[in-house]
Every structure is written in structure tokens, then in C-alpha cells.
Amino acid sequence: xxxxxxxxxxxxxxxxxxxxxxxxxxxxxxxxxxxxxxxxxxxxxxxxxxxxxxxxxxxxxxxxxxxxxxxxxxxxxxxxxxxxxx
Numbered sequence: 001x002x003x004x005x006x007x008x009x010x011x012x013x014x015x016x017x018x019x020x021x022x023x024x025x026x027x028x029x030x031x032x033x034x035x036x037x038x039x040x041x042x043x044x045x046x047x048x049x050x051x052x053x054x055x056x057x058x059x060x061x062x063x064x065x066x067x068x069x070x071x072x073x074x075x076x077x078x079x080x081x082x083x084x085x086x
Contacts, residue, residue: 012025015035
């Protein structure tokens with residue numbers, strides 16, 4: 001491989017700002033902020049959403065109640081079911 005072409009690949013701490021959860025992963029991103037974790041200093045990247053806080057992964061995703069919608073539709077159009085427009 002060519003020297004000086006590839007970005008530096010190192011360990012980075014990712015911080016979920018909603019839950020405060022941190023995890024270490026390897027990345028090439030650059031950050032001005034650092035954090036000391038387990039006696040070592042790492043670059044810090046603050047995430048808005050991770051798998052710890054995203055509704056899809058936490059199961060807090062709201063589901064639309066479809067039975068209520070169907071009943072509303074039937075009630076609204078039940079009145080006009082027997083009439084014929086001219």
C-alpha cells in the first residue's frame with residue numbers, strides 16, 4: 001500500500017447523547033474532543049441516535065391502530081352504501 005494516502009484508523013469513543021451510553025469502536029473520523037476512558041485518552045464523537053436510543057431497536061416504536069381506522073371508514077360510508085347518485 002502507498003504510504004500517506006490512507007486516513008488514520010484508530011479507536012474512537014462514541015457517546016449516545018440521549019442515553020449517555022459510550023462504546024469504543026475503530027474509525028477514521030477526526031474529532032477535536034477527547035475523553036479519558038479506562039485510563040486511556042480517545043477521540044470523542046457525540047451521536048444523536050444509536051441502537052441504544054433508536055425506537056426501532058428499543059421497541060418503543062408506535063404502531064398505528066388500524067382497526068380504529070377501518071371502523072371509522074365503515075361508519076362514514078355505511079350511510080351512503082344504499083344510495084345511488086344521479
